[in-house]
Amino acid sequence: MKVLVPVKRVIDYNVKARVKSDQSGVDLANVKMSMNPFCEIAVEEAIRLKEKGAVEEIIAVSIGPIQAQETIRTALAMGADRGILIQTDADPEPLQVAKLLKAVALAEGPSLILMGKQAIDGDNSAVGQMLSALLDWPQATFASKIELTASNVRVTREVDGGLQTLELDLPAVVTADLRLNEPRYASLPNIMKAKKKEIAIKTVDDYGGLSAPHLAIVKVTEPAKRVAGVKVENAAELVTKLKIEAGVL
Amino acid sequence: MAVLVVADHDNASLKDNTHKTVTAALALSGVVDVLVAGQGVAAVAAHAAKITGVRKVLTAESDALGKQVAEAVAACVLPLMADYDAVLVPATSVGKNFTPRVAALLDVAAISEIVEVVDVNTFVRAIYAGNALETIKSSDTKKVITVRATAFKAADEGGSAPISAVDAGPGAAKSRFVSDEIVKSDRPELAGAKIVVSGGRAMGSAEEFHRVIEPLADKLGAAVGASRAAVDAGYAPNDYQVGQTGKVVAPQLYIAIGISGAIQHLAGMKDSKVIVAINKDADAPIFQVADYGLVSDYKTAVPELMAALTAAGV
Numbered sequence: 001m002k003v004l005v006p007v008k009r010v011i012d013y014n015v016k017a018r019v020k021s022d023q024s025g026v027d028l029a030n031v032k033m034s035m036n037p038f039c040e041i042a043v044e045e046a047i048r049l050k051e052k053g054a055v056e057e058i059i060a061v062s063i064g065p066i067q068a069q070e071t072i073r074t075a076l077a078m079g080a081d082r083g084i085l086i087q088t089d090a091d092p093e094p095l096q097v098a099k100l101l102k103a104v105a106l107a108e109g110p111s112l113i114l115m116g117k118q119a120i121d122g123d124n125s126a127v128g129q130m131l132s133a134l135l136d137w138p139q140a141t142f143a144s145k146i147e148l149t150a151s152n153v154r155v156t157r158e159v160d161g162g163l164q165t166l167e168l169d170l171p172a173v174v175t176a177d178l179r180l181n182e183p184r185y186a187s188l189p190n191i192m193k194a195k196k197k198e199i200a201i202k203t204v205d206d207y208g209g210l211s212a213p214h215l216a217i218v219k220v221t222e223p224a225k226r227v228a229g230v231k232v233e234n235a236a237e238l239v240t241k242l243k244i245e246a247g248v249l
Numbered sequence: 250m251a252v253l254v255v256a257d258h259d260n261a262s263l264k265d266n267t268h269k270t271v272t273a274a275l276a277l278s279g280v281v282d283v284l285v286a287g288q289g290v291a292a293v294a295a296h297a298a299k300i301t302g303v304r305k306v307l308t309a310e311s312d313a314l315g316k317q318v319a320e321a322v323a324a325c326v327l328p329l330m331a332d333y334d335a336v337l338v339p340a341t342s343v344g345k346n347f348t349p350r351v352a353a354l355l356d357v358a359a360i361s362e363i364v365e366v367v368d369v370n371t372f373v374r375a376i377y378a379g380n381a382l383e384t385i386k387s388s389d390t391k392k393v394i395t396v397r398a399t400a401f402k403a404a405d406e407g408g409s410a411p412i413s414a415v416d417a418g419p420g421a422a423k424s425r426f427v428s429d430e431i432v433k434s435d436r437p438e439l440a441g442a443k444i445v446v447s448g449g450r451a452m453g454s455a456e457e458f459h460r461v462i463e464p465l466a467d468k469l470g471a472a473v474g475a476s477r478a479a480v481d482a483g484y485a486p487n488d489y490q491v492g493q494t495g496k497v498v499a500p501q502l503y504i505a506i507g508i509s510g511a512i513q514h515l516a517g518m519k520d521s522k523v524i525v526a527i528n529k530d531a532d533a534p535i536f537q538v539a540d541y542g543l544v545s546d547y548k549t550a551v552p553e554l555m556a557a558l559t560a561a562g563v
Contacts, residue, residue, distance in 0.1 A: 016512060017377035026381055094349065095358055123376050126359040129319065129349035138424035139319055141346050154427065158487055159342040162431040169423040178494050179487060214358035218371060218384040226519055229540035235553035238525065238543055239561045246523045248502040249563055
């Protein structure tokens with residue numbers, strides 16, 4: 001069984017995004033970039049499924065600039081088998097990404113697409129669901145547990161108020177939530193081995209081209225800053241302030 | 250133009266997120282209908298019909314809709330879109346799950362978690378965990394949008410819109426509901442609560458979290474939240490988590506106890522009206538966003554706060 005894992009190169013989780021002064025976007029020059037944390041969780045899960053013997057091959061695919069090879073290389077060092085980079089300097093919208101990934105899925109024929117529930121830059125949480133709809137494969141988003149058999153996958157999902165478990169026929173699309181697993185660090189021998197693994201560099205035209213965008217960014221601004229308020233001496237003063245000054249009790 | 254709002258409910262009761270999403274919809278158009286897709290939703294539909302500004306309420310019922318299976322909900326909404334120029338859905342775990350499917354099947358963009366309607370084509374949404382706000386303009390003639398409900402005021406009640414049934418659609422052929430583990434609670438729901446009391450890693454254990462945070466929340470009629478650190482450490486269940494990767498809340502009063510204030514937590518609560526921080530570390534970043542800060546160990550501060558609340562007649 002093949003598993004396809006889309007991975008995205010994004011601003012590192014620990015770096016605070018800063019808005020450009022011309023309001024055209026977030027400043028990514030000289031900023032540390034890493035694999036989107038939810039994609040990392042998806043890669044880890046694919047590797048665990050392979051270690052259990054349920055999966056033979058893991059293909060990591062990324063859409064982005066040439067540097068996104070580094071993101072794929074990270075997935076290969078963790079344990080993915082080969083990579084595909086669809087090289088583009090465009091910043092495609094979720095629908096454009098889903099269409100390209102659909103073409104990749106049809107070309108590679110995976111039984112499972114395992115991907116992050118959202119990217120921490122655009123925070124859309126849309127590509128997995130769109131891809132599932134375009135392929136007409138069933139979906140399970142926000143996964144916290146995955147059990148794979150030859151013909152189906154049972155997924156426990158994090159929903160408001162608790163958990164929901166679904167069973168999907170394969171092939172299927174599953175998106176990973178935070179608590180699915182804790183991704184491993186790549187060991188030095190595996191990092192060395194990953195250098196020999198294949199990354200195919202493709203263009204969007206290899207997968208049907210980039211569809212037209214539907215959204216235009218008008219501006220990107222900083223949210224209103226909260227200013228620090230006052231320090232109170234004790235609980236009684238706090239209650240008085242909340243009651244009289246703020247009127248929220 | 251006409252706008253469809255998909256109601257947030259649990260088959261038994263309508264959630265306030267629906268009222269807030271109706272407000273966002275009314276900013277787009279005066280013609281707003283509400284779809285209640287579920288199973289056994291007569292009471293929910295009757296409630297939705299009272300929301301001021303709603304033209305009519307549509308109901309669709311099936312087992313798969315009752316479980317909110319994404320494929321089923323999307324398949325129900327899709328044919329209705331022939332009559333609407335936009336669909337607005339509260340950005341709950343249900344809304345986020347099915348809405349992008351509707352967009353993909355209509356071949357339009359999915360516009361996620363808007364916080365403001367600028368005009369019929371232009372919307373504001375948070376990106377980078379709320380560290381930036383993006384204003385985007387859609388060129389689609391039909392818009393598919395999820396709404397961050399906390400950013401909108403709830404529409405009033407007082408209307409009496411007509412209710413009619415629509416086709417539930419084909420359900421989900423390739424996925425099946427297996428089971429639910431929904432935690433029942435008498436406390437208000439985190440996302441819509443007027444007051445939220447949250448605990449952090451300083452609690453040190455699940456027992457301590459229960460002992461300290463829950464009585465205070467119950468005294469205030471508040472929902473209980475937690476930082477990611479507290480959830481990851483197992484002190485509080487996953488669905489208590491407030492933050493970038495958890496729930497986004499904007500209550501009247503947010504009380505953070507023993508929470509340092511990591512960026513990822515602030516992203517989930519910084520739009521609260523009044524923020525109180527109780528932390529023994531005077532340099533904790535949470536104090537930079539707090540309206541009222543109390544530098545004190547929660548072990549002494551929370552009992553004192555309980556006593557002060559009682560003394561003040563709360």
